[in-house]
Amino acid sequence: MSGIGEILKTVGEFGPFQKWLVLLTLLPCLSVSFHQFCQLFMVPNVPHHCNTSWIRAIGPNLTEEEQLNLTLPRDANGAYEQCSMYSPVDWDLDSIMAYGLNATEKCSSGWVYPSAQPPSLLTEFDLVCDKKDLNDISQSIYMMGLFLGSIIFGPLSDRIGRRPVILFSIFLQGLFGVGIAFVPHFYVYMAFRCVVGASVSGITMTILALATEWIGVSSRPKAVLVSHCCFAIGQMILAGLSYGIRNWRLLEIAGSAPIFAFFFCIQVLPESARWLVTRGRIEEAKKLLKKAASINKRTIPAGLLEQLKPETQTKSGSILDLFRKKHLLKVTLIMSCAWFVNSLVYYGLSLNVTNFGLDIYLTQLAFGAVEIPARLGCIFLLQWFGRKKTQAVLLVLSGLVCLIIIGIPEDQPVATTVLATIGKFTASASFSTSYVYTAELFPTVARQTGVGLCSMSSRVAGILAPLIRLLGQYHPAIPMAIYGSAPVLGGLLCILLTETRGMELVDDTGDSHPKAEVHKNANSSSENGHMKGKDGGQDNEYTKTTYF
Incomplete structure (x- = not known):
């Protein structure tokens, strides 16, 4: 080993320095929740009808009710049609009132909305009738931004550093x-949202890498758990913020502007010492390590710092190894499927919050609150039941809940919302399980590549989830049937995987499977963060989210 791992243990695995670092990441994590779900509150369902002010030219004294009766057809329920009107004619008012109008056409002069309605995306850009699908399409454009960001900012952070990419x-x-x-x-809105989505990926991925490289292996799950819980808290804050600010433009400013406060932390946000060592910038790494040790009230032996040298790069497994070798191909395909269906049901439920029948603000608050016990409970589920059973059962349960929702009558919004909340709970816990299970299944030399592939499949599902909602125009049950059946299938496939609880991580891409490890030794290994090679030689450090 180059010495950086040993020095970090001397500095302290989770001292005040690391705790401050985690604290610095909370504000960006809160902003991520806002941008993920804010559009749900910007496109409210409001009554609307075609603008038929043309008749005012020949009947200026008509009341509003008389105008609508003369110019708008009614649907089967007796309500005014929202997307069609009677075609304008050049008759006099007496003729129109005597004979009525019969020919209809689509709205040609815009729409009329309640005058007391605060400005929203729907009312400003007329996201109704033929343009109503733009709402879901724009959500997919945002998800596309997340996908592009994961492709762009991941390699960029390896090239120029964690700190510049975060900033x-x-x-x-x-x-x-x-x-x-x-x-x-609205098309400019979608383009800007795509850029915001890319930036969200850059923040989440790089902050996680920075924290992982500063925090000791035994304490890394704490940092991941804090970020996941912070994301859930952000959803709850969004519910309150959107309830108090109904103007969509002001809401966007209120949710986006606070992120600039992070720039006051520029001077204290550290670069990754481990990354600096891999780039040969040893002196900069030494300064940061001394600063961290000082904050943690630790002392680094001078001789230990002098031994610091660039890490020897182990030959990484290529992406082809994941498809060439039979056992890795099975892991890659099944876990990619698990991430895909997990993301599908998670966003399928989250983005459908407006259609469950209860108040959208209370539903969003419940959706955010339920994620906290889901993330926390996941830790104990992994300890008690293992990775495979937990992953499979949570996916199947989340899918079954969606399938049950299909059979709930529309006049039972409370039952629908309760079931949706349970589905969100299981989907959130399943997501946390996936992060742990995937990292343990892939060998060390191909772990980042494997997790990256699974993450990309999750992003693809995020893009498709809003588009699947469009199928509801053919039958209301189709979207929820897809959201429900997919995770059930993914959960059943997980049964074919290997259990990794209490197993030693595999380092190479050989045909060997994880081997059983004595828990006492495992815990000891968790404390020092290293595994000794078979020949007793160089230690192989690995990311230890394995033992909680």
């Missing part, structure tokens, strides 16, 4: 997030 991503998010509040057209 650049935060700048992009703040700039384009606030900029969304001033867009003149």
Whole structure:
């Protein structure tokens, strides 16, 4: 080993320095929740009808009710049609009232909304009738931004460092997030949202890498758990913020502008010492390590620092290894499927919050609150039942809940919302399980590649989830049937995987499977963060989310 791992243990695995670092990441994590779900509150369901002010030219004294009776057809329930009107004619008012109008056409002069309705995306850009699908399409465009961000910012952080990518991503998010509040057209709005989505990926991925590289292996699950819980808290804050601010432009500013406060932390946000060592910037790494030790009230032996040298790079497994070798191919395909269906049901439920029948603000609050016990409970489930059973059962349960929702009558919104909340609970816990299980199934030399592939499949599901909602125009049950059946299938496939609880991580891409490890030794290994090679030689350090 190059010495950086030994020095980090001397510095302290989770001292005040690391705790401050985790604290610095909370604000960006809160902003992620806002951008993921804010559009749900910007496109409320409001009554609307075609603008038929043309008849005012020949009947200026008509009341509003008389105008609507003369110019708008009614549906089967007796309500005014929202997307069609009687075709304008050049008759006089007496003739229109005597004979009535018969020919209909689509709205040609815009729509009329309740005058007391606060400005929303729906009312400003007329996201109704033929343009109503743009709402779900724009959500997919945002998810596409997440996908592009994972492709762009991951390699970029390896090239130029964690700190610059975090700061650049935060700048992009703040700039384009606030900029969304001033867009003149909906297509510009979608473009800006795509950039914000890319910045969200840059923030989440790089902050996780920075924390992982500073925090000791035995304490890394704490950092991941804090970020996951913070995401859930952000959803709860969004419910309150959107309830108090109904103007969508002001809401966008209120949710995006606070991210600029992070720039006050520029001077204290550290670069990854481990990354600096891999790039040969030893002196910079030494300064940071001394600073961290000072904050943690530790002392690094001078001789230990002098031994610091660039890490020897182990030959990484290629992406082809994941498909060439039979056992890795099975893991890759099944876990990619698990991530895909998990993301599908998670976003399928989250983005459908407006259709469950209860108040959207209370439902969003419940959806955020339920994620906290789901993330916390996941830890104990993994300890008691193992990875495979937990992953399979949670996926199947989340799917079954969606399938049950299909059979709930529309006049039972409470039952539907309760079931949806249970589904969100199981989907959230399943997501946390996936992070742990995937990292343990892939060998060390191909772990980042494998997790990256699974994450990309999750992003693809995020893109498809809003589009699947469009199938509801053919039958209301189709979207929920897809959201439900997919995770059931994914959960059953997980039964074919190997259990990894209490198993030693595999380092190479050989045909060997994880071997059983004595828990006492495992816990000891968790404390020092290393496994001794078979020949007793160089230690192989690995990310230890295995033992909680």
